Amino acid sequence: MRNKGVIALCLLLAVLSGCDRQDSFPNRPILLICPWSPGGGTDSISRHIAFLLEQDLGVPVNVVNATGGSGVTGHTRGATARPDGYTMTMVTVELSMLHWRSLTNISYKDFKPVIMLNQDAAALFVRTDSQWTSLGELQEAIRQNPGKLKASGTAFGAIWHVALAGWLTNVGLNPSDTIWIPMGGSKPSLVELLAGGVDMVCCSLPEARVLLADKVRCLGVMAEERVPAFSDVPTFKELGVDWQVLGYRGLALPLGVPQDRYEILAAAARRAVTSDAYLEFVANMGADAAAMPSEEFRRFLAKADETFGQIMASEVFSGVTRKYGAMFFPKLLLGLLALCFLGCLGIDRFRVSEDAQTITASGMLDLAIAVGCIVLYLVLAEFVGFIVTAAVLLFLLFWRLRVRWIVALPVSLALVPLLYQIFAVGLRVPLPRGWLSW
Amino acid sequence: MEQVLEAFELVFANPMVWVAVFLSATFGVFIGSIPGLTATMAVALLVPITYWLEPEVALAAIVTMVACAIFAGDIPTTLLRIPGTPASAAYADDAKALTNLGKSDTALGVALVCSVAGGLFGALVLMGLGHQLAKIATLFSAVEYFWLYLLGLSSAVVVSSGPKLRALLSLTIGLLLSTVGLSAVHSQARFTFGQPELFDGIGFIPAMIGLFGVSEVLKNLIDLQQDHTDSTEDRVGGENQNSLDVGRMQRFVYQPIKSVLGSGSELLLTRKWHALRSGGIGVLIGMLPGAGADIAAWVSLAVSKRFSNKPEAYGKGSIEGIADATTANSAALAGAWIPALVFGIPGDSVTAIVIGVLLMKNITPGPEIFEKQAPLVYSIYLIFILANLVLIPIGFLAIKAGGFIVRIPRRVLLPIILLFCVLGSYALNSSYFDIGTMLVMGLLGFVLERRKIPLAPVVLGLILGPPLEERFIQTITGSDGSLAGFLDPQRPLALGLAAVFALVWVSAIVMGIRQKKSNPE
CATH class of the missing domain: 3.40.190.150 (Bordetella uptake gene, domain 1)
Structure with missing residues (x-):
């Protein structure tokens, strides 16, 4: 009986795969x-x-x-x-x-x-209620208080940090005269700017556009020419700093x-x-x-x-140095983990939960088969395609769990193509196509 | 007033709005109930279509879809213990425990009613207090976020049932796993072993599917071994106790509505103040750009347990816990719109996309929108109310359709769940690596659960680990390496949050000691 099922499966798949244009x-x-x-x-x-x-x-x-x-x-x-x-x-x-x-x-x-x-050119922003109204004033403030003002815009060493460091070098300052607070992107940096956590933000003009109305002030843009959509923002070049950075x-x-x-x-x-x-x-x-x-x-x-x-x-x-390295936080956590582990070990040696069933040999095999199926999917799906792999694996698991084939076969055959249609066609998830190139 | 009327006309007189609301409600329920498909992804899929739509139609579609998706996330959480969205992870154990008792309809009914109530509350706050609250959102700098995240993490330990040390261990595992990958603040690879895929770290969606879904499948495989009966009568949930000797109208219309919605509304009415508190927590956390519906659910659940009469029920099927957490995560959605509308700063990833859509239509969110586009703002308020009302019938149908799952024999269901786990973890990034992550986390979850270590804190650790480290490094860099930066007297809000954090831990330890004294095992 099972052979018939396999033949039917192959036939169905062959029919379904017939509708493909290979030439264009x-x-x-x-x-x-x-x-x-x-x-x-x-x-x-x-x-x-x-x-x-x-x-x-x-x-x-x-x-x-x-x-x-x-x-x-x-x-x-x-x-x-x-x-x-x-x-x-x-x-x-x-x-x-x-x-x-x-x-x-x-x-x-x-x-x-x-x-x-x-x-997109880099630009420099400060809060509207800050004391700096021009690039020159901010430059002077950094010169007066080296290592005091905080800046942000993106991660350490990423594009807007490069832009800021280049500007400081260009006007004869040291990049470490400002403290660069590394942030996940321009949005959190701008939020931090509003909250007073940093004093200036370097990012592109479109990224700060909605805040330009009354929350932040743009001191200049690091481009050759003014940006058409923001024609009232002066370029650094006009302000006497020959420095451009473009993403x-x-x-x-x-x-x-x-x-x-x-x-x-x-x-x-x-x-x-x-x-x-x-x-x-x-x-x-x-x-x-x-x-x-x-x-x-x-x-x-x-x-x-x-x-x-x-x-x-x-x-x-x-010239830019950092104090707290990448391993500082993980080390802290490792210490905490060790403490918790020893604590739990001391209390009850990680006793197995009362309502957990004991694992028999055949239960172990079941686990291995379930895990093996996922591994098999990882190995095969890209070549064989989602439909064949998923249908075969589903059938295999049904068989192992002793589901009668009269239930198992139609469920595998109907569900997998249906899922493909929903995920790959409807939701645009690029499922592997493989041999059938459905 | 004229503008309000105009808004009414924009929303209710336009048949396209109604079509969009109903279609996106259905779509949202579908997306939310499949683990791995997130509301953000659904909104991103919608963006190209919004190009052809009028602004209010596009907004109606997005608002409705997200509200429905966050509720629908509770359906797989309750029935299968696989959180449909991260916002449901906090109460996964509670919800599944109720299903095992045959009370899945009650649990989902409460989740539905409370989600609607939370959503409506959020909308009312957005309308009435948006401007005032938005100012709070701009007070949060790195150090305030640091304390807020610590508070969020603490709530995972507070809500856990059983020994707190195990919850802390589980949380630390999650945090440690979150450090895999390229550190956002250092731009430096950690624990990646040269694999480019690991640069992205361990995604919390595949991890969540693995920890809850795969481990549940594995556990059930072992349980199946024990009963050697070949019957296919074996179900995931217990039987629902519906009596059959009543009229057809009674049985198919009245009773289901009563069993799903009745208990929920009853609970809501008897716990009005709790609901208000949870809604308030949801809106406040939701409006912070660095925190969203998931953290709101955790914190609300922890507060709920702290002030509950029967804290021992939490984690073992507490209906009050589910009510408070679902209220908060739905209220958080409206909260995210507060900074988005008032300042143009997105409160979460969905509102980030919304701002993009508005800009595309040449509407600039921010202070001006209230003057120049007032009718549009009012129509957003109306849409929020409409979306939550539409959720009632659509959510009810979804619960009834979902109830079908519990009737599928376990032997047939388990392989299908496994396939869905594979699909769900692949769907987000189309990456095979994520499937591998899911598998490894599934095995980890299976082992941890057998040793009575709760799983939910691992997920929270994975979600909050990276931002916590980021804020930690940012604060300490800003204060030039001195720990005093965390308790800056110039930032009273940070001091307040730190005090609450200290209070939570001191009271937890004191209560733990008192309990030990009263019943030394």
Whole structure:
């Protein structure tokens, strides 16, 4: 009887897999990796571009937030993805910085740039009720009280910290004349600024836009020219400080994507960033729309990489020291853990709970099979695909738990494709496609 | 007044708003009840669609979806002990204990009624006191957050049943696990062994699914071994005691409504002040940009236990605990809108996306919105009330649909839950590594639970560990290495929070000693 079931399963799967177009590109969903979390500027740009590309290419474009590690996670995943044109990455300025801080080996050389979307210049903010109304006054205050004023904007050594340190060096101050409080991003830094925890924040203008109305004052922007959406903010250059720092965002593919696919994607991206919908969106956001075609973007990346390399190697950063290292907090916790552990050991030696059943040999086997199924899924899913792997594993577990096959078979066969439709089609979760390429 | 009327017209006269509310309520319940799919993810999926919608329609969709998702998170929590959203993790053991007694309808009914009450309370506070409260939100700097997080962590120890030392051990395990990955403040890799995937650390969603879901499956596998009966009659929950000899109308309409909503409203009416307190805690914590619905639920549960007549029931199926925690986590949602509307600072990740949507529509949140776009602000208030009212019928249907799960034989259900655990942990970041995390945490949870170590504190440690360390390092960097920075006399709010923290621990220790004296085992 079970053989019949297996044959029926194979037949059904074969029929379902028949409806696929192999010849045209793209014919299945494209993944757009965003290295930052939902709600931020990069995420909202990613989702807009994805939406526009989707309409242009006629296949779903799904945004995945591969966050964490100051951008390491997302960029690494994008660079090492299968180069079939179905995975794109929203690269950000961290691509030019992370490898100089030896946090990753990934650099711009691991990507094939498609298009640059925009650039955001660093700007300097203070509270509206603070005593500094101009850049010069703040500079003078730092000079008078070295090591007293606190600044923030992002993590230690990340883009806005580089911007601030460069400005201080440029005007003959030491970067450690201000205390850099490392923060998770521009939003918490601005909150901290309002709460009086820091005295100045360095971040981009669009990030602080909603607060500019009456809570914070912008002392200047570190760009060549004034930013159109904020035309009343002077540039540092106008104020006599020749220092520019720009963050960028752009689309890139992993190396090795076939040229014809690359061209299809690049053309679609070009159409997207010149569409009225996109231009209106970036204008509302306060970002600029300086899209840059791929060859120019490539040269830009090479130059940015060199510039950041120089900054990160220069005395700007060697002059900045930190007291509480990364292992301070874990060590504290380890001590606490040891105390609790010894305490519990002393009280009752971690006695097994009264209502827990004893584990028999066959129970152990059950556990091993359940764990093994998940491991098997991890190993097989990417090649075999979600549908086949999940159906087989479900059936296997049913069999082990002695569920009658008349229940097990229909449940496995109906549930798994249903889940695929809900998750992969409805909720845009890129489940592995594998052999069937459903 | 004219503007209020205009808002009424914007919301109630527009059929699109009604369509959006009902569709997103259904979608929200669905998302919330699947562990691994978060409200934030659902809102992010909605963003491209909002481009085509009018602002009030887009806001109606988002507000309704989030309110429904946070309630729906209680459904898998109660029925399967897998928190649908992190905001339900605090009372997972209580809710599952009630299901095992066959009282899943009561537990979910209370959760529904209290979620609605919390949501409505939050909306009223947002309307009446938004401007005044928003000022408090801007008083919180790094050091205030540090004490608040410590208070939040302490609540996990306070609410735990059984020996406090085990809860503390569990909490420390969670905190220690949270230090894996690239430290946000140092930009330095820790315990990553050169694996790029580990740079992101241990995600608390896959960890939560593993700790609660996988470990529950493993435990049930062992339990199944013990009864060798081949019957498929064996269910997850006990039988509901519905008598069958009544009329059809009675049985299918009146009784279910009574059994689900009746007990909830009764409880709510007898505990008005508790509900107000929980709602207040929810709004206050929810409006802080660095804390959200999850911490609100924990703190509210701890306060509830501290002032309860029967604190021993907490963790073993306390219906009062569930009521207070669900009130707080729903009230927190409206709280998050306070700083978002008044200053343009998002109170949580959902309002961060909302601000993006508003900016896209050329509406700038912040002080000006109340002058220039007053009707829109009033319509947001109305939408909040509408969303919570719509939650009543939709949530009721969801509870009834969920009740179907408890009737599936355990042998069939366990493999399906395992598949959902895999899917749920993969869904958030589409990463195989997260599935591995879930598996390892599942085994850890299984071992810990057998040794009577509670699991919920591990989750809280994972959630609060990174921000706690961040605030610690920030404060100590700001005070140039001196511990005096934590008790800065110029920051009275920080001093107050520190005093509350000290009080909580002193009273916990004193009570522990007194208990030991009164019954030396």
